[in-house]
Amino acid sequence: MNPSPATPPAVRVENLTVRRRRAVLLDSLDLTVDRGVHGLLGPNGAGKTTLLRVLATVAAPSSGTVELLGRAPSSPSARTAVRRRLGYLPQQFGHYPRFTVRELVAHLAWLKEVPAARVPAAVERAVDRVGLADVLDRRMRTLSGGQVRRVGIAQAIVNDPELLVLDEPTAGLDPEHRAEFRALLRELGREAAVLVATHHVDDVAAACDRVTVLDRGRRAVECTPAELAAAAGPEADGDTPGVSPAERGYTGVLRRFRRDGTVAPAAAVPSPAGTAAGASGTTGATATEGASA
Numbered sequence: 001m002n003p004s005p006a007t008p009p010a011v012r013v014e015n016l017t018v019r020r021r022r023a024v025l026l027d028s029l030d031l032t033v034d035r036g037v038h039g040l041l042g043p044n045g046a047g048k049t050t051l052l053r054v055l056a057t058v059a060a061p062s063s064g065t066v067e068l069l070g071r072a073p074s075s076p077s078a079r080t081a082v083r084r085r086l087g088y089l090p091q092q093f094g095h096y097p098r099f100t101v102r103e104l105v106a107h108l109a110w111l112k113e114v115p116a117a118r119v120p121a122a123v124e125r126a127v128d129r130v131g132l133a134d135v136l137d138r139r140m141r142t143l144s145g146g147q148v149r150r151v152g153i154a155q156a157i158v159n160d161p162e163l164l165v166l167d168e169p170t171a172g173l174d175p176e177h178r179a180e181f182r183a184l185l186r187e188l189g190r191e192a193a194v195l196v197a198t199h200h201v202d203d204v205a206a207a208c209d210r211v212t213v214l215d216r217g218r219r220a221v222e223c224t225p226a227e228l229a230a231a232a233g234p235e236a237d238g239d240t241p242g243v244s245p246a247e248r249g250y251t252g253v254l255r256r257f258r259r260d261g262t263v264a265p266a267a268a269v270p271s272p273a274g275t276a277a278g279a280s281g282t283t284g285a286t287a288t289e290g291a292s293a
């Protein structure tokens with residue numbers, strides 16, 4: 001019997017560098033992402049959006065290797081093939097204010113070449129999954145900012161993508177819908193590779209299997225949320241009230257990375273049971289190298 005060929009990772013990035021004029025936005029980055037939810041953390045300007053734009057095939061790398069769903073998106077036909085299997089919520093989700101929610105999501109489904117007969121049901125399912133079934137036939141211009149963001153998530157998942165790239169999906173969402181979105185993220189991660197950039201460290205702790213912390217275009221660490229929570233070290237702010245273990249771990253990792261230029265994987269590993277900040281699906285592995293309308 002022939003063994004089945006190994007499935008390539010959804011994302012394989014090696015030595016990725018992105019330069020714009022004289023600035024280095026991403027510096028020799030390595031990243032491998034498989035099925036599950038992978039969080040991307042980092043301060044303003046760290047390069048999260050730049051990385052996600054490359055992974056969504058809307059920005060080109062200056063150098064390095066990028067493979068998405070097993071192929072390099074280096075030709076127009078390869079990019080089209082990848083985009084059919086990709087979902088992307090950009091940081092700025094542009095839309096047509098006069099379209100209804102149904103029309104907008106259907107339009108995006110059409111752009112992603114979802115077979116016409118499947119579009120109506122796919123639209124209703126995607127909109128229902130983000131909790132907007134009751135505004136399906138409302139015009140976009142009548143929605144709140146948080147509702148528009150959720151339509152953005154609906155259009156990203158309407159084609160049941162194998163690779164889902166979400167840039168700050170919870171920006172502007174109220175606490176109830178953020179909690180619902182975490183549950184949706186976990187559900188999506190069972191079927192797809194999901195990359196999510198956020199400033200909500202606790203969203204990562206609650207919904208991600210792995211996390212990468214970027215700083216100034218470089219990777220500070222890649223680990224599980226439990227390892228991040230356990231990595232606070234003396235650099236983080238003690239037991240500041242209101243600061244979660246995951247947030248302390250994030251701060252400690254960043255400060256150590258800036259001081260030493262590296263964060264040893266061992267620093268992120270010790271994770272006695274119960275110290276994780278609600279991490280789900282963590283494997284305990286050591287830190288590894290790893291269209292808007």
Ligand SMILES: Nc1ncnc2c1ncn2[C@@H]1O[C@H](COP(=O)(O)OP(=O)(O)OP(=O)(O)O)[C@@H](O)[C@H]1O
Nearest residue numbers: 020021023025042043044045046047048049050051
């Ligand atoms: N087209 C461009 N030309 C030059 N510099 C750019 C360009 N786009 C982004 N930058 C710079 O690249 C850096 C990384 O930006 P990026 O938007 O990727 O960061 P980010 O981590 O997503 O930040 P934020 O959390 O604020 O959204 C920033 O310093 C930004 O000013």
